[in-house]
Amino acid sequence: MRSQLPKMNSFYSDEPPDEDHFDEKADYPRASKYQTLCSVCNCSASKFCARCHSQAYCSKEHQVVDWKNGHKLYCGKDMPEKEKQTASSKVCFPEFELLIESEEFSDSDKEDEKSEEAKLEEYRHYMESNQEAMSHYDSKSAAKDLEKMAGQESEDYKQFMKFKMRIQQEPDQVLRYDRGGSPLWVSVHNVPEPSDIPNCSCGKPRQFEFQILPQLLNHLGADTVDSSLDWGTLAVYTCSDSCDSELAYKPEFLWKQDFVEDQST
Numbered sequence: 001m002r003s004q005l006p007k008m009n010s011f012y013s014d015e016p017p018d019e020d021h022f023d024e025k026a027d028y029p030r031a032s033k034y035q036t037l038c039s040v041c042n043c044s045a046s047k048f049c050a051r052c053h054s055q056a057y058c059s060k061e062h063q064v065v066d067w068k069n070g071h072k073l074y075c076g077k078d079m080p081e082k083e084k085q086t087a088s089s090k091v092c093f094p095e096f097e098l099l100i101e102s103e104e105f106s107d108s109d110k111e112d113e114k115s116e117e118a119k120l121e122e123y124r125h126y127m128e129s130n131q132e133a134m135s136h137y138d139s140k141s142a143a144k145d146l147e148k149m150a151g152q153e154s155e156d157y158k159q160f161m162k163f164k165m166r167i168q169q170e171p172d173q174v175l176r177y178d179r180g181g182s183p184l185w186v187s188v189h190n191v192p193e194p195s196d197i198p199n200c201s202c203g204k205p206r207q208f209e210f211q212i213l214p215q216l217l218n219h220l221g222a223d224t225v226d227s228s229l230d231w232g233t234l235a236v237y238t239c240s241d242s243c244d245s246e247l248a249y250k251p252e253f254l255w256k257q258d259f260v261e262d263q264s265t
């Protein structure tokens with residue numbers, strides 16, 4: 001979903017804040033000023049704790065989880081906000097600050113290409129020795145199939161190495177922003193054609209804006225085997241016209257590319 005504010009708006013000044021005299025409480029617009037928020041997830045809330053009527057929740061689920069994880073200890077008691085524990089950390093992903101930096105790539109471009117070639121050569125050797133083992137007990141046609149497959153896979157391997165080399169310069173990066181540019185794919189498989197990206201509902205074409213990297217899964221603690229979340233990269237395409245309608249949240253388009261693509265589909 002895309003939501004954006006014009007530079008002139010009723011929440012923020014169009015001038016950057018004075019960092020030296022910044023009073024977070026006074027100067028920072030808070031959603032709680034305009035909406036009742038869920039104590040657990042900070043989404044808009046319409047339900048309250050039936051006993052104290054002071055704790056708000058978006059849903060029955062979050063009320064239950066908060067009750068079990070702390071609220072039953074201080075429900076109805078007069079306690080400083082700071083000492084109250086909520087179930088947020090149990091339900092929500094941890095929050096971080098995003099630091100924005102420009103990528104400097106061209107300097108080491110050449111060196112990377114060289115090591116990429118070396119890695120590819122390594123891979124060719126591996127495939128060749130594999131092919132020998134295969135043809136030992138199989139027909140010529142099987143060896144030919146493998147050769148064909150090796151050709152495809154080395155293309156994919158090359159793309160993956162390109163991705164890795166580029167990321168390695170800032171291994172902690174979680175998001176790459178390049179509005180109107182193109183994503184850094186992890187694979188040659190499942191790359192969208194321009195016709196795969198639907199136009200915005202306003203009729204204007206969508207363009208690439210940013211991509212989310214798999215490193216984010218590590219930071220969110222969602223990189224465990226039993227986690228249902230996984231991706232190679234998530235490429236987000238948004239309206240090239242940044243159209244504004246009465247909708248506060250406009251649906252945009254996301255393309256998910258995985259690391260391992262099933263060749264049979």
Ligand SMILES: [Zn+2]
Binds near residue numbers: 057058
């Ligand atoms: Zn909630």
Ligand SMILES: [Zn+2]
Binds near residue numbers: 071
């Ligand atoms: Zn309560």
Ligand SMILES: [Zn+2]
Binds near residue numbers: 201242
């Ligand atoms: Zn639009």
